[in-house]
Amino acid sequence: MYFRLNPECYYIKGARNGAIYDLIEGNVYALTSDESRTIDACEKNGEADPQDPFLRDLKHRIVGNFYPKKVFIEKLRLGSPIAEYQEGNPPAICSAVLEIGNECDRSCWYCGQSGISRSRGCLGCNIWAEDGTPVSMDRWKELIDELSRLHCMSILVKGGDLTRDWEMTRGILEYATEHCEKVFLIGHREHFSEDKLAYLENKVTLILQTDDLSGIGDRHSYLLPVDYAKSPELSGDLPKNVMIDMVSRTFTPLQPGSPLNAKKKIPRTNLFTFTHHNRLHPCLANSVTIAWNGEVLPCPMMRDHSLGNINDRKLWTFFRNTEDSIQKKYWNLSLNGLDKCSACEFRYSCSDCRALETAKTGDLKRKVLCDYDPSEGTWQQPAA
């Protein structure tokens, strides 16, 4: 008999162990080294023992099946892996971050100007101690036009306290909503009065940052952001277009014992993320940030990785098919290309924050905020 995984189930090898990804159920099964060897042989059409309890268990889980003869299993996937179907295709920009300001009177401990101190800092309103001339209103509008021609799917507007020059913020938001399907505005909870919240309702999705739970709810949570609609107990009286980016001092991945990637945090998989993560970086891909001073960045938190300035060049020039394009330098940085991750069987479901990792190591391709050692197939014990 032969045993083969189903079309929707992929066996991914690590340096020592393997994992099976079920792209429909979403499960990622971590295998022991013995189990990995068994599946590896089966997937090469080697003979299998129909009484093997491990293989029988996989059949019971609808992950694979026994066959009397060698078979070929066509794998389920999205799109085509053949290069000629991809050449010359336009870049798929899912989100563009427009940092239209850089001023704020608050001094939050988690603000960008204090250094990178939290995960998902990219969702913060952040200001930066940087030189430069602010991009003009007209140039922001031109940029929105340019993004529209590039079929950008969503725009995130942020940059300190954007209520200080509310007229400019309103002008840009209104222009953005005319040209883009989804528009988000990021700011601190205390900056938005009732009348501003009322103005924004049904126009944009507001992501409010806070480390103060009062008035929102007293449940401790570091699920960021919390979707208002799904968590009414956390929402207080906020309108429906508001999400809460709850920042907690008690959880930060930069503290010892709180890695970004740990045994209990392996994300589930699906057809889209599996296909996407094979080719592209799980977070940087399909995104671009334009800083308050016009610098083009791969991520709002990667301030040392400027690709150029939009005051000198049109935005589309950063996406040309050249070695220094944002796609080649950052989007294509799949976990296959990171030293530790390339040896890891979880690399196609895992998340990764290059901003945190590079802040920690100074190296674009190193991974330290992870508890797993793929060469040994072992997890570090969580800190007490």
Next chain:
Amino acid sequence: MEFESMSGNTYYYDNEIGIAFPSNPLMKKLVSANPRQMEEIAATEKNKEDLLFYSRFLEKLNRIRPKQDCVKLRPPLKAEEIRPLIMREGLQQIILGVTENCNLRCRYCIYSEAYSLSRNRTTKKMDLPTAKKAMDYYVSLFLEGQEYNPARRPAVTFYGGEPLMNFDLIKKCVLYLETKYPELDILFSFTTNGTLMTEEKDDFLLEHGFFVNFSIDGPEEEHNRKRVYPKNKGSFSEVMKNTRRFMKKKSDKCGAMCVYDYKTNPFELDAFFSLPDVPELKNITIPNDRNGCNYFDQFSCEDIAVFRKTMTEAFSYYLENDPYDEDAHAFFYRIFTESASRILYSPSVLNSREGMVFPYSGPCIPGKKIFVDCTGNFHLCERVNEYFPIGNVRTGLDFQNIANLINRYNEHLDSCGSCSINRACVKCYTSFTLDGSFENTSTVCKADEKQKKTELSRVFSIGETCPDLLNVMVNDYYTWLSGVSSASGE
């Protein structure tokens, strides 16, 4: 749709999802069962373990199954929707038909008497002002289009007739583009019958980065059976002399394009194209048996039966004789492995037809290529006859006409909704064009299901024997399909 591999395994092609998977009698019953029949099967099936597996496997697939009957086809396109569409997805290539003349009389040429719906060979040549207007127009669209798609590279192709019969114009076009638009990295290419190549032409083409495709149909007898001068003299010796000289200068800047038919012996082609002094085989085609074509009248039923039998033997022979060796099996590798890989990894799996410009079949957006004839008229493609113009050098692309053309094309896809292989269909304009109208799919596509079964049978037979072989076309991103981690040391 079910099909069998060479080993006798049965597979079920699921058209809604776009993949095939192993089938057996129980699976077959479950696939088509309604709830009441399911209950009956559950009550009578003895192998409860298999029953549970197949039922739940099909349930899993149903969760991702696109609802075919719910596809909302978009309303007819309007002219104003065409321009941004072309800016984003079009403009991949301009093809200049620099002459309608040719020094050969190839039997299967679409411009020969064998094709009544195509123009015939004439002595017309494109002039420089027409070529300049066409190139300037293409570049102006390309430059504007960069804001919509910056990843595209401009490409200019010279076409004929035999393009070397107007080589002077080719030279002038290249120098004009390089002088006027030095910032553009233009990709130049052309296909030639090879008979008019000279040292001087070799040097010019290589100096300007051309990729040259030589039309070579195989060894001398095979080539001369089809590719002949006006008095039926074969062209093989001149073509190979010129090709070998070019290869000595730069073998990686040229390739061979081969056409075969029902009198071709595939074993002879495999041996010939595996020779070191023959250019790498880049493309293999069979003449297009479309409306108005009488080329195939010469073949008897026996010819076709013999050819099919020989191809089956060739396929078995290839699989048993180191199919991974691309150099030793140049023809078999292309026609069996590459085409299988292309079928297996087509973008058709789970793609959504919702709102697509073409809900069925696989034509490109008019304007992806712009074929310019000698008089400056724009056409859909060099392979589509002249009854479907899409503009000209004086007034540019006619967006209203393009919208009408797309809408008319879609109206003729009358049987696609109920076709059992519609997700895998790659047919385009050339399959349906008449003299200004399109033929319905219900008339054209009758034998497609049988053909698809044969193709899938070959693909899955290769997969059962040498699964890695099917990854030859897959780019670096997807080396994971073989399951090997780059750092695992394997």
